Amino acid sequence: MTERPSIPHEQNEPGRIRAGVVGIGWAGQQHMAAYDAAPGVDLVAIAGKEDDVRAELAAQYGVTGAYADGEELVARGDLDVISVAVPTFLHAPIAIAALRVGAHVLSEKPLARTGEEGQAMVDAAREAGRILEVTFNHRRRGDIEAVRAAVEDGTIGRPYHARAMWLRRAGIPALGSWFTSAEMAGGGPLVDLGVHVLDWTLHLMGEPRVTAVSAVTHAELGPRGLGGSGGVKHGTGSAYEVEDLAAVLLRLEGGGSIVLETSWASHRSTPDEFGITLYGTEGGADLSVVDYAPSGELTVFTGDGEERLDTRVEAPAGRGHAAVVETFLAHVADPSTWREHDGSVGLSRARLVDACYASATAGREVALDEDLRIIGGDA
């Protein structure tokens, strides 16, 4: 049964933003906390299947509109902004419905399971004249921002190669949940973690165009029931149908390159480690974040062959989802920015993930056109 608000929808207070969040798992809860803390914003609606969690969160945030189904939340039609933090196959239908009733949408990553689905979301945002943004919270980490600063102030020079990764030892997000269903998730660690790695790496390198992708995927542990992280996620009973490790070489316009590795499960040292080693013409940077440390180990390397300087950088912890939500709300407050924030960045990442899977399936490199579509169609 769907809960109904106990009182009719409150009158819209002029100048205040009315926010709704679809999805009450870990991700949805980050959006709720961020809206709750944002000045001028009222979190008035949440939706999610878990009755107990929904009731607790509604009480915690004083939310009167608590629904079991995201469609009902969207159908209210009175929300200015809606966050979409549901299993990936539901991003497109919920976001498109939300855009069509005039809400600005902040979708969780990845934008969608495929570039094609992502394109439909971007089209809907453009038609509605509303914002569509994707939660790339990792690029808002303090340590990643410190690497970006070392690029921007010239310390690193022109970055020409990156080795970037997010590797887990036993971190399949709840074996048998929606995450391991090809239909519901669209893929494994590549679409889940790899999309973050692609985002922060391309961001740090100044958004070079990717011209070709060569990827290999493996599924050695997950299908044997190994490498689960425990925990509870939506959609129990799913088979293990996705990769558990992927390796990718990306060629960049102008000759640059990226080597990317990602795994949910692999026999290695640390339970969870992500980071980047960035090589530039004047210097380099090495960032490693182990087990979600708020700030990772960051060293910047400069000097020539004779004199070498290693500088340890203590970066502040970033504000993750809070920073992403604040930026989204700042864009919402400024209509002159709406057209620009149409989900294109998320779409570009989704197309690259498509290219990785196409390359892995074909067993060869795929070349990409200027829009990151595979040249010659399917690989």
Ligand SMILES: NC(=O)c1ccc[n+]([C@@H]2O[C@H](COP(=O)([O-])OP(=O)(O)OC[C@H]3O[C@@H](n4cnc5c(N)ncnc54)[C@H](O)[C@@H]3O)[C@@H](O)[C@H]2O)c1
């Ligand atoms: N940015 C990040 O750091 C980050 C971290 C974790 C997850 N995510 C993303 O957030 C999304 C959710 O992941 P999660 O880990 O919170 O998953 P989860 O399984 O813990 O939560 C999913 C939520 O969606 C709800 N849901 C499912 N169908 C629904 C429907 N029809 N209507 C309303 N609610 C519905 C479920 O009830 C559940 O509350 C995914 O896209 C994931 O990739 C992002």
